[in-house]
Amino acid sequence: MFAFIIRRALQAIGVLFAVGIISFAMFRFAGDPVNQIVSLDTPAAEREQVRRSLGLDDPVPLQFVRYLSKAAQGDFGVSYQFRQPVADLLAERMPATLELALCATVFATGFGVLMGVYSGLKRDSFLAKVFQTVSLVGISLPTFLIGILLIYLFSVTLGWLPSYGRGDTVQIGWWSTGLLTLSGLKALIMPSITLGLFQMTLIMRIVRAEMLEVLRTDYIKFARARGLTTRAIHFGHALKNTLVPVITIVGLQFGSVIAFAIITETVFQWPGMGLLFVQAVQNVDIPIMAAYLMLVALIFVAINLAVDILYTIVDPRLRTSIRQPA
Amino acid sequence: MAEAIQAAPVPQSQPTTWAGRFLDSDIWASFKRSKLTMAAAFLTFLFMAAAVLAGLAPQDPFDPAQLDLLNSRLPPLWDAEGQAPFLLGTDEQGRDIFSAILYGLRISLAVGFLGVAFSATLGIALGLIAGYVGGTADAIIMRVADVQLTFPAILIALLVDGVVKSVLGGQLDGVTTLSVLVFSIGLSFWVQYARTVRGSVMVEKNKDYIAAAKLIGLPAPVIMFRHVLPNVLGPVLVIATINLALAIITEATLSFLGTGMPETMPSLGTLIRIGNNYLFSGEWWIIAFPGVALALLVLAINLLGDWLRDALNPKLR
Numbered sequence: 001m002f003a004f005i006i007r008r009a010l011q012a013i014g015v016l017f018a019v020g021i022i023s024f025a026m027f028r029f030a031g032d033p034v035n036q037i038v039s040l041d042t043p044a045a046e047r048e049q050v051r052r053s054l055g056l057d058d059p060v061p062l063q064f065v066r067y068l069s070k071a072a073q074g075d076f077g078v079s080y081q082f083r084q085p086v087a088d089l090l091a092e093r094m095p096a097t098l099e100l101a102l103c104a105t106v107f108a109t110g111f112g113v114l115m116g117v118y119s120g121l122k123r124d125s126f127l128a129k130v131f132q133t134v135s136l137v138g139i140s141l142p143t144f145l146i147g148i149l150l151i152y153l154f155s156v157t158l159g160w161l162p163s164y165g166r167g168d169t170v171q172i173g174w175w176s177t178g179l180l181t182l183s184g185l186k187a188l189i190m191p192s193i194t195l196g197l198f199q200m201t202l203i204m205r206i207v208r209a210e211m212l213e214v215l216r217t218d219y220i221k222f223a224r225a226r227g228l229t230t231r232a233i234h235f236g237h238a239l240k241n242t243l244v245p246v247i248t249i250v251g252l253q254f255g256s257v258i259a260f261a262i263i264t265e266t267v268f269q270w271p272g273m274g275l276l277f278v279q280a281v282q283n284v285d286i287p288i289m290a291a292y293l294m295l296v297a298l299i300f301v302a303i304n305l306a307v308d309i310l311y312t313i314v315d316p317r318l319r320t321s322i323r324q325p326a
Numbered sequence: 327m328a329e330a331i332q333a334a335p336v337p338q339s340q341p342t343t344w345a346g347r348f349l350d351s352d353i354w355a356s357f358k359r360s361k362l363t364m365a366a367a368f369l370t371f372l373f374m375a376a377a378v379l380a381g382l383a384p385q386d387p388f389d390p391a392q393l394d395l396l397n398s399r400l401p402p403l404w405d406a407e408g409q410a411p412f413l414l415g416t417d418e419q420g421r422d423i424f425s426a427i428l429y430g431l432r433i434s435l436a437v438g439f440l441g442v443a444f445s446a447t448l449g450i451a452l453g454l455i456a457g458y459v460g461g462t463a464d465a466i467i468m469r470v471a472d473v474q475l476t477f478p479a480i481l482i483a484l485l486v487d488g489v490v491k492s493v494l495g496g497q498l499d500g501v502t503t504l505s506v507l508v509f510s511i512g513l514s515f516w517v518q519y520a521r522t523v524r525g526s527v528m529v530e531k532n533k534d535y536i537a538a539a540k541l542i543g544l545p546a547p548v549i550m551f552r553h554v555l556p557n558v559l560g561p562v563l564v565i566a567t568i569n570l571a572l573a574i575i576t577e578a579t580l581s582f583l584g585t586g587m588p589e590t591m592p593s594l595g596t597l598i599r600i601g602n603n604y605l606f607s608g609e610w611w612i613i614a615f616p617g618v619a620l621a622l623l624v625l626a627i628n629l630l631g632d633w634l635r636d637a638l639n640p641k642l643r
Contacts, residue, residue, distance in 0.1 A: 014469075144578075145620065148613065149617075256478050281488035282583075282584050286488075293485060
């Protein structure tokens with residue numbers, strides 16, 4: 001098992017290294033960093049000096065190593081449009097994105113499991129068919145259209161919820177949270193639903209399929225034969241066994257949720273990392289794009305690795321099969 | 327593909343013409359059975375026809391000379407303030423929403439089809455090489471695919487779009503932007519094709535007909551494209567249909583985010599972006615109709631893709 005974890009960790013480092021190369025190539029070759037720093041009428045000699053002071057004359061491999069070691073220390077260069085260190089900009093906006101992603105995941109898991117269990121148990125009922133249709137729509141409709149629809153309904157027509165921003169936030173250390181104020185919570189509702197809808201349909205489909213599968217197994221029949229209540233069978237035995245794939249999906253999808261927050265944050269003008277990234281793409285602000293890519297890669301790889309390790313701990317079958325050389 | 331099918335021995339009892347064989351096939355039978363699929367196919371056909379015939383629209387929304395500010399922000403025709411010929415109303419610049427949707431549909435579909443064609447070509451070629459050649463080529467291609475698969479397609483598309491634009495620099499005209507979009511969407515969707523094709527090739531290449539082809543001395547590229555490829559195209563077709571919907575969504579999303587088609591040459595996503603500015607001032611029609619068009623288009627293609635996946639799956643017959 002230990003060897004397995006080591007191997008996964010090495011793979012993760014490999015992925016990060018590859019992303020590092022891409023990120024460095026973007027930073028170095030897509031647009032001249034010097035041009036972004038000096039003004040149009042800077043003389044050539046001065047440009048040359050800036051170039052040298054940035055270390056752009058050194059051999060490319062050396063520059064790459066320098067870039068990576070700086071990035072590892074949290075230095076991603078200076079944003080072209082904001083003239084501020086990229087790391088500061090990202091750190092400032094990270095809480096907003098993480099809170100949004102967390103709320104969306106909680107919403108998606110809660111409703112997804114409920115709807116999945118219901119449509120697994122009562123598969124021919126009217127409500128189950130409604131859920132199926134909703135899930136088809138949830139997969140077909142682009143995220144931004146769902147967001148706009150919600151804004152039109154609840155902000156423009158009904159005036160219940162704010163259409164943009166985070167509301168009031170409370171500062172706890174460097175973390176700014178919207179979870180502690182009423183306006184912050186109200187502002188979270190629509191973006192979370194928009195962001196979580198796709199995950200919700202995914203979880204619902206998985207739970208439904210797993211429930212249908214599990215209910216056919218022998219140990220459920222045996223539980224019925226033992227005279228257990230339907231309730232105990234459904235929730236104590238069946239649901240418990242559907243939860244392993246759900247936990248996997250929720251874990252693995254968390255990275256995607258953060259990445260998809262790009263769209264939701266733009267629709268709701270949510271001041272998170274995604275909105276920063278979109279503005280960076282619009283304004284060709286390469287340092288932000290490169291740093292965002294590295295950060296998302298780090299989050300993805302960390303989650304994947306954690307899920308892999310959790311698997312070997314949770315599932316005893318996996319442990320034995322890994323110990324035997326394949 | 328035509329040679330491969332004609333070369334197969336055709337039993338006498340079956341019709342021998344192309345159309346006859348198609349009407350006799352399981353696919354056509356399963357198509358006729360599903361009303362939903364027929365509706366989806368009809369809708370898709372309608373959208374494509376509308377896109378092709380966009381030139382007949384009452385107004386050319388790309389031509390500023392045809393726009394009249396006096397006609398700006400008119401509601402749809404059935405509203406008391408509506409004016410002919412603006413069936414679905416007009417936007418801020420006096421652009422006829424109906425015409426803009428037809429032209430936007432054309433761009434959305436063009437980017438979708440070209441993007442799918444590009445990613446399929448790239449993915450199939452790399453998948454064939456990885457599966458047939460194996461070894462180092464296989465290892466490199468699949469490692470790249472693994473790394474790319476870690477990220478959602480929309481993120482890749484955004485990144486490629488941003489990088490290409492920064493390399494090209496300055497203001498880009500409509501056609502260049504369209505090519506950049508096709509390129510970035512193509513680059514973000516190839517992995518699925520490559521993996522599928524590679525898997526199928528690994529199975530096919532150990533069969534006798536490939537050994538026979540090798541024995542008669544055919545070069546590897548000929549074996550790959552003329553003999554292996556036709557046998558792995560089924561799943562590729564399914565992926566392509568579902569990816570068409572995804573590519574259209576991705577293009578719309580990029581345009582909505584302001585990194586896609588410009589407002590002078592709007593796709594459906596750009597129209598929604600424009601309409602979003604008037605959401606609060608009560609001009610709902612500027613955003614509603616392009617939004618509905620996009621949603622219906624994607625839904626119809628998705629339904630077709632779902633049906634195709636089941637129809638081509640021998641396990642479900």
